[in-house]
Amino acid sequence: SNRIEAFSAEFIGLPYGDGGPLGEGVTGRYDQDPLFRFDTFDCTTYVETVLSLAHATDAADFARHMDDIRYENGVVDYTTRNHWPSLQWVPNNIQNGYLRDITRPLAPAGVVKVASALIDIPNSYRFMKPELLRVPGLSSAERIARTDEWRAEANRFSAQMASIDYVPVDWIMQNPSWLQVLPNGAVVNIVRPNWDLTDIIGTHMNVSHQGLIIRRGNQVLLRHAGSGGTRRVVEIPLVDYLRPFIGQATLKGVHFLAVE
Numbered sequence: 001s002n003r004i005e006a007f008s009a010e011f012i013g014l015p016y017g018d019g020g021p022l023g024e025g026v027t028g029r030y031d032q033d034p035l036f037r038f039d040t041f042d043c044t045t046y047v048e049t050v051l052s053l054a055h056a057t058d059a060a061d062f063a064r065h066m067d068d069i070r071y072e073n074g075v076v077d078y079t080t081r082n083h084w085p086s087l088q089w090v091p092n093n094i095q096n097g098y099l100r101d102i103t104r105p106l107a108p109a110g111v112v113k114v115a116s117a118l119i120d121i122p123n124s125y126r127f128m129k130p131e132l133l134r135v136p137g138l139s140s141a142e143r144i145a146r147t148d149e150w151r152a153e154a155n156r157f158s159a160q161m162a163s164i165d166y167v168p169v170d171w172i173m174q175n176p177s178w179l180q181v182l183p184n185g186a187v188v189n190i191v192r193p194n195w196d197l198t199d200i201i202g203t204h205m206n207v208s209h210q211g212l213i214i215r216r217g218n219q220v221l222l223r224h225a226g227s228g229g230t231r232r233v234v235e236i237p238l239v240d241y242l243r244p245f246i247g248q249a250t251l252k253g254v255h256f257l258a259v260e
Contacts, residue, residue, distance in 0.1 A: 001185030003054040004259060008212050008223050011050075015040050015232040022070070023078075023134050030150050031134040032080045036066050041233060043210045044089070046225040047187055050212065051098060051259065054185075067213075069093055079153055085189055087119045087162035087208035090257065099187060101259040103165040106181050106256065111171055113253060114165045115193030115206040123202035125154035164193035164206050166253030169245050176239050179220040182256060187214040189220060189255040190240075208251065213238070 017040035023031030036049060048069050056062035068074040071081055071093055083088040093099045104112050128141040128150045138146060166189075172178065190209035197205055211224030214235060223235040238254075245251045 001183060001259065002094070004185035004212060005214055006048055008046075008050045008054040008214065009109065010044065011038070011041065011233045012235065014225070014233050016109055016224075016225050016227050016233075017042050017045070017249070019134070021045055024076055024081075028078065028148070030128075030137065033134050035076070041225040043225045043227070044085075046233060047210050047212060051187075054259070055098075068096060069098060078150075078153065079156060083124075084119050084121070084162065084205065084255055086117070086164040086205070087121075087160055090164060090207075090255075094257075101255075102183070102186065102258045102260055103164065103256050107167050107178075111167060112165050112167060113193075114163050115166055115252070116161060117161050117193050117204040117206045119205065119220040120182065120198075120203035121157040121160050122157040122159060123198075123200075124152035125151055125157070127200075127202040145212040146232075159203075162206060164189065164191060164255050166193075166255045168253045169242050169251065170247065171255065172242060173239065173246055179238060180218065182213050182215070182220055183258055184213065184215040185259050187211075187259065188224075189257070190251060191253045191255050192250045193252055195250055207255070208247060213256070 020042055021033060021037060021040045022045045023033030025035045026032055028191045046065060051069055052062050052065035055065045067076055092252055094101060103233045128147055133143055133146055135146065187210045189207045191205060191206055192208045194209060195205045197203060212223045214221040214223045220238050221235045222238045225233045
């Protein structure tokens with residue numbers, strides 16, 4: 001947890017990266033953004049980079065941890081990337097030993113709720129467009145052909161139900177002292193149960209944002225790459241982040257993972 005606190009602090013103030021700043025590197029079929037970088041982040045790549053740094057003994061070890069955290073079984077391919085937090089990222093990183101779900105164990109009995117959504121992966125592939133390809137140097141015709149290939153990846157998948165526990169925002173704001181049980185360096189998932197993004201990306205989701213818990217004395221801070229406001233890596237008291245979402249229509253709670 002101290003390593004997570006130290007490494008995550010190194011990136012405070014760096015800019016938010018639109019469109020996902022990481023990809024599969026120069027050999028990527030659909031996304032040739034780098035496998036890692038330290039100059040810009042979105043919410044997930046920030047968490048992934050810090051977790052990998054905290055676990056790493058050297059540069060090669062860091063790269064291996066990034067692949068293990070970002071991809072199912074560490075296999076680097078767009079189709080094996082952990083794109084969907086409640087379906088892939090969280091369960092795969094629990095299974096591979098990086099994380100442990102502490103939401104239900106830490107919350108009082110009867111408080112935790114469950115978010116469920118049908119993650120329609122095939123339909124999300126059908127929403128791919130030529131301008132979303134992160135492959136430089138293709139002609140217009142090649143971009144169209146590559147996009148057709150990208151959309152056809154839908155045939156490899158089926159829609160799947162995914163569930164994730166959460167502590168309701170409204171309960172946290174009524175019981176803010178409960179946050180003191182959270183360990184330093186924990187991973188946070190912001191939960192929007194069955195969040196309807198079908199018009200935008202072709203599916204529902206359960207998680208809209210990720211970050212890290214940092215403890216400073218009695219303060220419980222959220223350190224994260226925020227896409228709103230400053231559009232930078234920032235830290236803010238978790239209660240201050242959550243306060244605008246009291247009674248909000250879609251954002252309902254928070255899920256917590258301890259780092260192993």
